[in-house]
Amino acid sequence: MSEQITARVRGTDVALGPTFAARLVPWLRWGAPLLSAVFLPVTGLYVHRQLWWPWWTALPAAWAAGWVLLALLMLAVLLLTHRTTWWNRESGRVRRGRQWCEAAHVRAVVPDFRPQGVTVLDAGEEGRRLLIPYSGWDDRSYEGIAEFERHVCGAASASRRELLARDRAARKSWQNRALAKRYAMTWREEFEDPHVFLEAFDARRKELARRQR
Known part of the structure; x- marks a missing residue:
């Protein structure tokens, strides 16, 4: 039996695309540790020479320090650039940061299931469009868009x-x-x-x- 995919929700709000945590957690779990390991020969040598620690202490310390630094760097980048798109099913309003539109005014949904893709919500109000970056970041990120498309267009939407x-x-x-x-x-x-x-x-x-x- 296939796993049931559900969109991320917060109260009555449905996330269209990835949330802040959805973007950050994979980097903390895989990206930062692996990249820290790549630079480990250089960082480990630096710690060893500067602090005169033995290798079995310098290497783990250098890896941990690199992981923390990369984690903080990505955290800062996401704080500056990421805005989660939320759709309130009760009020019908879709908002992303300071941008917003009414779901009832959305004339077309142009979905993009690729991890780096951008889904477009065309509200048609004086050319107003709402863009959802990284719309296919993962299955749950895209499921929110698919649910919104089913609600707006009234047609079945395939899963990611x-x-x-x-x-x-x-x-x-x-x-x-x-x-x-x-x-x-x-x-x-x-x-x-x-x-x-x-x-x-x-x-x-x-x-x-x-x-x-």
């Missing part, structure tokens, strides 16, 4: 996982079509199945290899 799977399939199909053209293969409908295409492609390469002998 489904959209990512479709995107991967489309990219794979495009790559296979390019290979088929390169090797003078006539594209057939059954080639949309990557396993079928791979078998035909291998047969075509073997055929060309025999001709070159």
Whole structure:
């Protein structure tokens, strides 16, 4: 059974896109520790020479100091740049920082499920648009937008996982079509199945290899 994906909520507010914590936690958990480890030879050597600590003390101290510094750096960046977009289901107002619009006035939702993508809410009021950066940051970030789209447009909206799977399939199909053209293969409908295409492609390469002998 697949896991049920739910949007992040705060009372009656639904987060459209990532929250502050959703952006920060992955950096604290993975980004800062890994990047601190990359610079560990340099920082560890600096601590060792400056404080004359033994290596088994200097290296953990340098890694911890690097982790804290990188964590504080990202915290400062997010405090300056990140604004969570909230949709209040009772009042119908969507706000991001000082920007806001009424959900009833939104004429179109242009969603973007990519992690670095930007979803656009077109309110149509004198060209007013509300942009939601990093709208596909994770499944729950995008689910809020999908729920808002279902509410505004009244149509079923695919989950981020489904959209990512479709995107991967489309990219794979495009790559296979390019290979088929390169090797003078006539594209057939059954080639949309990557396993079928791979078998035909291998047969075509073997055929060309025999001709070159």
